[in-house]
Amino acid sequence: MPVPPxxxxxxxxxxxxxxxxxxxAEGVPGCxxxxxxxxxxxxxxxxxxxxxxxxxVPLADLAGHADLVxxxxxxxxxxxxxxxxxxxxxxxxxxxxxxxxxxxxxxxxARERGGRILVPSGALPGLDAVRAAAEGTIxxxxxxxxxxxxxxxGAPYLAERGxxxxxxxxxxxxxxxxxxxxxxxxxxxVNVAAALALAGIGPERTRVEVWADPxxxxxxxxxxxASDSAxxxxxxxNLPSENPRTSRITALSAIALLRGLAxxxxxxx
Numbered sequence: 001m002p003v004p005p006x007x008x009x010x011x012x013x014x015x016x017x018x019x020x021x022x023x024x025a026e027g028v029p030g031c032x033x034x035x036x037x038x039x040x041x042x043x044x045x046x047x048x049x050x051x052x053x054x055x056x057v058p059l060a061d062l063a064g065h066a067d068l069v070x071x072x073x074x075x076x077x078x079x080x081x082x083x084x085x086x087x088x089x090x091x092x093x094x095x096x097x098x099x100x101x102x103x104x105x106x107x108x109x110a111r112e113r114g115g116r117i118l119v120p121s122g123a124l125p126g127l128d129a130v131r132a133a134a135e136g137t138i139x140x141x142x143x144x145x146x147x148x149x150x151x152x153x154g155a156p157y158l159a160e161r162g163x164x165x166x167x168x169x170x171x172x173x174x175x176x177x178x179x180x181x182x183x184x185x186x187x188x189x190v191n192v193a194a195a196l197a198l199a200g201i202g203p204e205r206t207r208v209e210v211w212a213d214p215x216x217x218x219x220x221x222x223x224x225x226a227s228d229s230a231x232x233x234x235x236x237x238n239l240p241s242e243n244p245r246t247s248r249i250t251a252l253s254a255i256a257l258l259r260g261l262a263x264x265x266x267x268x269x
């Protein structure tokens with residue numbers, strides 16, 4: 001007997017959300033775009049012209065339309081987006097995973113109600129290797145993130161400290177600390193730090209540096225892991241999306257996760 005497709009809701013229709021919605025509308029086996037939500041529903045309707053039949057509804061109404069939500073909204077809205085789904089024992093795909101560090105109660109809710117939180121690899125591949133190493137003993141994890149100046153402009157952390165990137169002539173380290181501190185300091189920029197911490201040794205022990213680089217045209221992340229099973233370094237340069245604060249591959253990783261939900265073959269843990 002055929003299995004009904006998963007009804008997918010997309011919360012947030014910025015660069016990432018639009019890419020996910022378009023992929024679903026074009027066809028992801030086992031999934032169907034069932035609803036979407038955005039801050040400005042009228043403007044979103046014009047952008048969602050490729051799927052005119054899909055309901056555009058307020059965030060609070062998404063759970064009435066779907067089995068699974070893909071969260072592509074600002075991190076401040078994470079709890080509003082995913083709580084109704086987790087409370088109903090459903091699944092939330094979370095892109096703003098930095099906000100998860102500030103809302104551990106969402107993980108507790110998923111555990112209590114039988115819901116699931118899925119975090120795509122996003123802009124940082126290799127999380128499978130980190131998760132595997134965490135089954136043994138990881139001694140250390142470090143992340144160095146280099147971003148074009150435009151990708152960090154306007155970050156509250158920089159404004160609060162009077163760090164002006166205008167006219168920057170050489171790379172400048174603007175942050176060094178734990179993954180938890182990085183996620184709080186740059187909520188729109190370093191979800192990779194939170195994903196890495198959740199996959200490995202936690203937000204307190206995962207060390208992060210953030211660099212503004214005037215010569216960089218891409219977001220670059222370098223991860224170094226030392227463990228009792230393997231020592232490895234991961235290095236990736238990501239093309240930015242239409243939003244310079246996010247990488248193009250972030251949306252693709254969410255689409256790949258959805259495609260794997262019903263795939264007869266899935267490679268990687």
